Amino acid sequence: QVQLVESGGGLVQAGGSLRLSCAASGGTFSYYAMDWFRQAPGKEREFVAAISRSGGRTSYANSVQGRFTISRDNAKNTVYLQMNSLKSEDTAVYYCAAAYRNSEIITTWENGMNYWGKGTLVTVSS
Numbered sequence: 001q002v003q004l005v006e007s008g009g010g011l012v013q014a015g016g017s018l019r020l021s022c023a024a025s026g027g028t029f030s031y032y033a034m035d036w037f038r039q040a041p042g043k044e045r046e047f048v049a050a051i052s053r054s055g056g057r058t059s060y061a062n063s064v065q066g067r068f069t070i071s072r073d074n075a076k077n078t079v080y081l082q083m084n085s086l087k088s089e090d091t092a093v094y095y096c097a098a099a100y101r102n103s104e105i106i107t108t109w110e111n112g113m114n115y116w117g118k119g120t121l122v123t124v125s126s
Helices: none
Strands: 003-007 010-013 018-025 032-039 046-051 058-060 068-073 078-083 092-100 120-125
Touching (some): 003 092, 018 092, 018 120, 032 068, 032 078, 046 078, 058 068
Parallel strands (some): 010 120
Antiparallel strands (some): 003 018, 018 078, 032 046, 032 092, 092 120
């Protein structure tokens, strides 16, 4: 059983930056592809970014491409989401999720994830 705990959320002004972290425990972190999803008020949860087991492959939603960067440190069992040039529409609860993989395949849909964190709130004021 893998436990995921997000941190780093908060209130930031539009144009600012935040870095989210997701610490994993209870499993072999390097066996898991990691994703970030988000859910804005009144909307469905959506994919944000994904990274493969080694970190060699990444994928981003069009809405965050060029502004957000996903990375991971397998020695620290942690995945990060660096968010720059934040916009009010980035306001959401951000969730990290883990998907067991035996290759460098990455997953961008919710049903493909095995474990979820409880989320961290990001509020961008305009």
